[in-house]
Amino acid sequence: MILVFVEHRDGQPDVASLQTLSFARTLAAQTGDSIEAVAFGPDSLADILRDYGVSRYHSITDDQLTAYACEAWAVSLQQLTDLLRPKVLLAPGSVKGNEVMAYVGALSSLCVVTNVCQVSAGNEWRITRSSWGGGLFENVLIEQDLALLTLATNTVEASENAVDSCDTLPFTPALQTKHFRAQIKSVESSVDEGMSLKTAPIVIGGGRGVGSGEGFAVLEELGEILQAAVGGSRVTTNNGWRAHKQQIGLTGNHISPKLYIACGISGAIQHMAGCKNSETILVINTDENAPILSHADYGVIGDLHEIVPAIIEELKKS
Amino acid sequence: MEMNILVCIKQIPDVGGKIKLSDDGREIDSRNLGFTISPHEECAVEQAIQIVKAEGGSATVLTLGIADSENQLRDSLARGMNKGVLLHTENSNWNANQIAHAITASIKRMEADNGTFDLILFGVESADRGNAQVGVLVAHALDRPSVNGINGLEIEGDVALVKRDSDEGTENYELGLPAVLSVKDGMNLPRFPSLKGTVMAKKKPIEIIAVEPDDTGVRFLQFERTPEHSKQAVILGRGPEAAADVVQVLKQLELVR
Ligand SMILES: Cc1cc2nc3c(=O)[nH]c(=O)nc-3n(C[C@H](O)[C@H](O)[C@H](O)COP(=O)(O)OP(=O)(O)OC[C@H]3O[C@@H](n4cnc5c(N)ncnc54)[C@H](O)[C@@H]3O)c2cc1C
Ligand SMILES: Nc1ncnc2c1ncn2[C@@H]1O[C@H](COP(=O)(O)O)[C@@H](O)[C@H]1O
Numbered sequence: 001m002i003l004v005f006v007e008h009r010d011g012q013p014d015v016a017s018l019q020t021l022s023f024a025r026t027l028a029a030q031t032g033d034s035i036e037a038v039a040f041g042p043d044s045l046a047d048i049l050r051d052y053g054v055s056r057y058h059s060i061t062d063d064q065l066t067a068y069a070c071e072a073w074a075v076s077l078q079q080l081t082d083l084l085r086p087k088v089l090l091a092p093g094s095v096k097g098n099e100v101m102a103y104v105g106a107l108s109s110l111c112v113v114t115n116v117c118q119v120s121a122g123n124e125w126r127i128t129r130s131s132w133g134g135g136l137f138e139n140v141l142i143e144q145d146l147a148l149l150t151l152a153t154n155t156v157e158a159s160e161n162a163v164d165s166c167d168t169l170p171f172t173p174a175l176q177t178k179h180f181r182a183q184i185k186s187v188e189s190s191v192d193e194g195m196s197l198k199t200a201p202i203v204i205g206g207g208r209g210v211g212s213g214e215g216f217a218v219l220e221e222l223g224e225i226l227q228a229a230v231g232g233s234r235v236t237t238n239n240g241w242r243a244h245k246q247q248i249g250l251t252g253n254h255i256s257p258k259l260y261i262a263c264g265i266s267g268a269i270q271h272m273a274g275c276k277n278s279e280t281i282l283v284i285n286t287d288e289n290a291p292i293l294s295h296a297d298y299g300v301i302g303d304l305h306e307i308v309p310a311i312i313e314e315l316k317k318s
Numbered sequence: 319m320e321m322n323i324l325v326c327i328k329q330i331p332d333v334g335g336k337i338k339l340s341d342d343g344r345e346i347d348s349r350n351l352g353f354t355i356s357p358h359e360e361c362a363v364e365q366a367i368q369i370v371k372a373e374g375g376s377a378t379v380l381t382l383g384i385a386d387s388e389n390q391l392r393d394s395l396a397r398g399m400n401k402g403v404l405l406h407t408e409n410s411n412w413n414a415n416q417i418a419h420a421i422t423a424s425i426k427r428m429e430a431d432n433g434t435f436d437l438i439l440f441g442v443e444s445a446d447r448g449n450a451q452v453g454v455l456v457a458h459a460l461d462r463p464s465v466n467g468i469n470g471l472e473i474e475g476d477v478a479l480v481k482r483d484s485d486e487g488t489e490n491y492e493l494g495l496p497a498v499l500s501v502k503d504g505m506n507l508p509r510f511p512s513l514k515g516t517v518m519a520k521k522k523p524i525e526i527i528a529v530e531p532d533d534t535g536v537r538f539l540q541f542e543r544t545p546e547h548s549k550q551a552v553i554l555g556r557g558p559e560a561a562a563d564v565v566q567v568l569k570q571l572e573l574v575r
Contacts, residue, residue, distance in 0.1 A: 115448060
């Protein structure tokens with residue numbers, strides 16, 4: 001049996017969890033296993049879980065489990081896993097998914113493989129995971145009876161494949177006060193302000209080639225004309241030229257605009273990790289051998305401080 | 319309250335735009351490359367320096383790696399950390415559990431000699447493997463509370479006020495010290511080492527301890543390339559003369575009229 005940990009918001013599983021259920025189905029097709037799910041959620045989750053191929057839903061309930069507490073969640077999962085003895089416990093590779101699974105691994109003295117992209121389940125289980133910020137795959141062998149895995153986000157698409165029915169089975173873990181040492185006290189919902197890097201149809205990115213915080217003025221001006229959001233590489237946030245929340249890349253924003261205009265950015269793998277889902281990439285760079293040109297659709301070779309003002313002029317003309 | 323802080327960092331080759339692998343695929347070909355640590359860890363180091371400045375105490379930086387990792391310890395010392403620990407190994411292809419076991423053992427030894435670390439800081443994920451595991455594994459082994467991927471930290475007496483961004487918004491936690499926290503890039507603006515700091519760092523102590531990996535249930539085989547995005551961009555032109563062509567592209571994409 002393959003046990004999938006599902007995260008949800010008000011009874012609606014998040015996309016990463018639905019992707020995880022879809023991935024579990026392809027794995028189950030290899031091993032001939034059934035899929036069961038576990039969540040800290042309401043009974044009503046069963047309906048949607050059934051649509052995604054889950055035959056049994058283990059609903060974990062405990063009076064203290066009002067807000068997320070990593071250890072308490074992990075202890076609950078570990079106790080359920082001990083009882084059900086699945087071959088695999090699979091979770092989404094989200095902030096909480098990775099955190100809870102790390103604890104499950106710690107509790108059961110087992111290794112966890114995070115950010116999994118592919119599993120081939122033969123005599124030996126060979127796993128391919130995303131490594132180096134998505135720049136490399138890493139192959140590992142599982143040499144333990146229970147595979148503890150988290151799935152790299154967007155590895156597969158979430159797709160339905162309903163089974164006839166899904167039973168809800170309540171599970172009450174044995175929890176202690178100390179498992180709630182790190183529990184959420186409150187949550188402030190974040191407010192989206194103005195043109196955001198995540199939603200803007202055009203994003204302009206500046207890198208070390210911009211030269212200074214003041215140097216961003218031309219990118220801002222172009223941004224205003226094109227109604228584009230302006231962001232930067234880590235070099236620019238690290239130097240204090242841009243605020244960190246405008247960083248694009250692995251440890252910043254992940255963008256997917258129609259057009260990304262990358263100015264004075266070399267194309268480090270960690271930068272590309274955040275912008276490779278752009279539909280079109282246009283590069284302005286003095287170096288015709290910059291690595292970013294092999295990820296881009298269009299390039300202009302030269303100094304951005306000459307080229308961007310010329311583009312602004314040209315746009316004003318038309 | 320005087321704070322005794324430990325920060326764990328990992329040396330990695332600074333790979334840039336393309337990664338070259340060794341012939342057996344088990345290593346990054348790091349000839350001609352510089353070395354660095356993950357931005358998450360840089361923020362953890364910065365946070366430790368700031369806390370010790372404000373509260374007094376001592377900040378130790380630790381790494382498990384090959385002898386050359388000492389350079390990354392020196393870099394942190396130059397920024398303002400007080401002392402370093404190198405858990406030395408010839409081959410650093412260790413998995414998260416092996417790393418966590420060795421780090422835990424050395425923390426226990428250090429704490430027996432010098433007292434408890436009020437805070438142990440990690441990066442949320444290492445720059446190479448990105449397991450997002452080691453911090454939690456150490457926290458559990460030491461039986462301390464932990465939060466992974468934090469964006470904010472304030473110390474109030476013997477409590478850590480912690481913020482973490484998730485899909486839901488900003489989560490607030492209050493953890494009793496001692497605690498283990500994994501830091502996310504962006505929590506602060508890491509300082510660069512000063513010239514004076516670099517000179518002083520040479521005199522700061524680094525303890526070197528040899529370590530061996532233990533047996534665990536996951537075996538590393540090799541790295542593999544991801545499908546390469548070798549598009550080769552269409553070069554529209556050189557210099558400002560290309561502006562008209564850029565506008566043409568914008569029109570084609572129907573992004574301007
Ligand atoms: C774990 C980890 C996570 C990271 N996360 C991120 C991340 O989220 N985002 C990120 O961006 N980086 C990240 N980095 C850093 C990354 O590795 C690179 O160091 C960084 O992206 C380089 O920024 P850059 O391209 O601006 O600078 P450089 O690599 O220095 O490139 C500057 C480019 O500008 C060009 N140039 C110079 N002058 C001009 C000019 N006048 N006009 C036009 N072009 C010019 C140069 O030819 C060069 O190509 C991370 C690193 C690690 C290890
Ligand atoms: N070899 C190492 N030496 C010291 N700290 C490490 C090492 N590997 C990982 N860490 C720490 O653990 C964090 C998480 O690593 P990982 O679990 O590999 O993603 C890193 O950001 C470091 O703070």
